[in-house]
Amino acid sequence: MGHPGERAQIRWFILHPDYRGMGIGNKLIQDAIAYCREKGFRNVFLETTENQKTAIAMYTKAGFVKTIEQENNNWGVRHIEQTYELHLFEE
Template identity: 45%
Template sequence: MQIREGLKPGDIGSIIHLHGTLYADEYGLDHTFEGYVAASMGEFAKAYDPKKDYWAVVEDQEEIAGAIAIVGCSDSVAQLRWFLVHPKLRGRGIGRRLLNDSINFCRQYKYKTVFLWTISELKTAAKLYQDVGFRLTEQKTHEIWGAVHTEERYDLLLECAGLTTL
């Protein structure tokens, strides 16, 4: 298992597939979620700039088994997106390492705020976010991706956050 930084051909398709299948199996999200991921990742791939955007994938036996991205929204704000680790690799600190590496990128770029959107069912991910200093700032419950879900926004203020990583 290794973590590779930098976007390469094939990464986007693999991560779209992983999101579609894992979130359908684990949380009951339908095909519209995969379409949402595909559209947003396609835009990211077209605009990807390694000077302001971060991309890392987990490779396990030559297969992509996880990812994380930072999308620069402005000179001071970034969005954390598409964070997932395949179940076969969970519980080994890989997600925490991906998250720490992405936050370190944000610090190096001098982003002031990093935000993300998730759904309330992703309890383990929410715990990781909170462990590194993200705070829940918004919730909205509505029908999305085939069921009623509560979307949650988390924000990390890097100017206020300590430099400690877990």
């Protein structure tokens, strides 16, 4: 998902439970990063919640860094939303 200023967002990064733990998620995130580089995006970000520990580990292993953390009480459920960002090209 493109945003102004050469910034891309990865949304709805979900893998069916039957296919988790097989390296498919890592391959998909690397493909998404490569696509963003190929299209000339300078930064890519994604949003998740603090309870997605396995996904967060995958994102940080890929080089994403947490930049924002905030509480969200939408839908009557308390979550801590986190934004992770990856700079694709050196300034």
